């Protein structure tokens with residue numbers, strides 16, 4: 001289908017951020033001229049992938065047709081954006097040529113960088129090396145065939161989406177092993193490049209209690225650098241100068257059969273789950289809208305409170321591509337979208353008095369057992385910012401069954417029926 005070559009508002013990416021933003025814009029102001037570039041005809045509800053990996057949610061139920069969620073009145077350009085030139089307000093595409101815009105919203109998500117760990121590309125999805133990020137069905141296959149041994153869970157030194165996801169599947173695995181009388185034959189370990197188990201103190205305390213409950217060993221300050229799939233060995237490297245942090249915190253660390261060599265240590269595994277290394281999409285990183293230097297290099301350079309681009313006022317960004325120092329989650333996007341939309345409409349109306357409304361809110365629904373969840377909500381300062389309604393009924397510093405029900409049934413329903421429709425933001 002031939003598309004126009006100019007839109008008042010052009011959105012790149014039709015995942016969580018792109019669809020929520022287009023829907024919210026039309027809720028706020030009917031008749032806007034919006035084009036949305038998205039190549040995929042499937043929309044995946046990613047938060048449920050954790051449950052798929054634990055065999056408690058059907059993979060098919062995480063996927064719905066993209067078409068159903070593109071709001072009426074939005075022109076879906078089923079194509080890849082190849083270039084962003086903010087000086088000429090132009091986005092290049094693979095099949096539809098150049099498209100120009102008055103205002104641009106970038107919602108292109110995050111990119112997997114499998115090359116950043118030696119051996120990962122060759123072995124991911126085989127040899128009991130699994131990731132809910134790439135194929136949760138294989139995680140479940142590995143888990144249900146696990147008969148005991150070392151189950152190792154880790155994450156890379158790069159930013160990742162949903163920083164809690166590598167731990168969620170670990171707690172579910174540990175619970176599964178307990179329920180299937182395999183816990184005595186199993187050694188579970190969490191290895192992270194971070195220096196703490198969680199950035200918010202109250203939840204760090206809870207997660208340590210949960211690790212104790214499951215007898216989960218922990219090693220900090222260590223990143224995965226090499227995976228030898230056929231021999232089932234994973235090698236980690238210390239990420240800093242504090243060797244005591246990367247020691248294995250456990251009553252009996254010998255049980256893992258670790259071999260140490262200088263700053264590296266190698267662990268045999270019978271199950272290895274990891275979040276792959278991640279980074280900004282090439283489209284963004286190679287464009288002038290990206291931070292050109294520093295820690296945020298490659299991510300879109302937005303004001304962290306208004307979500308407006310710092311150098312190109314007609315450009316906004318929401319979601320995983322944004323250079324904002326908070327956890328990359330759908331929950332964060334739910335709070336970003338109303339702010340970005342409000343500010344974009346202000347810019348369109350010639351009002352330069354933008355609202356610095358986004359405080360870095362993000363949340364991590366940490367499933368801690370089949371039937372239990374801890375809801376960690378926080379802001380840029382890592383303050384605990386519990387939901388005002390839920391906190392009336394529940395002590396939100398603790399695990400609850402009601403939160404598990406929210407995760408498994410409530411949030412997917414809210415996502416498909418409310419959030420993607422621009423409601424309940």
Ligand SMILES: Cc1cc2nc3c(=O)[nH]c(=O)nc-3n(C[C@H](O)[C@H](O)[C@H](O)COP(=O)(O)OP(=O)(O)OC[C@H]3O[C@@H](n4cnc5c(N)ncnc54)[C@H](O)[C@@H]3O)c2cc1C
Pocket residue numbers: 012013014015016017018037038039040045046047048049050079080081082107108109110132133161162165281283318319320321328329330331332333363364365
């Ligand atoms: C295992 C797992 C568990 C998670 N758990 C949770 C959770 O419990 N709670 C929570 O809130 N979040 C969770 N998340 C994170 C959440 O799903 C993401 O943060 C969120 O979906 C990001 O939205 P986004 O719009 O930035 O990117 P996405 O939803 O990934 O969408 C990006 C879109 O951009 C498109 N795109 C990319 N490049 C181009 C291009 N060049 N041209 C055109 N289109 C392009 C892609 O096709 C894609 O559709 C989880 C994620 C995973 C993987």
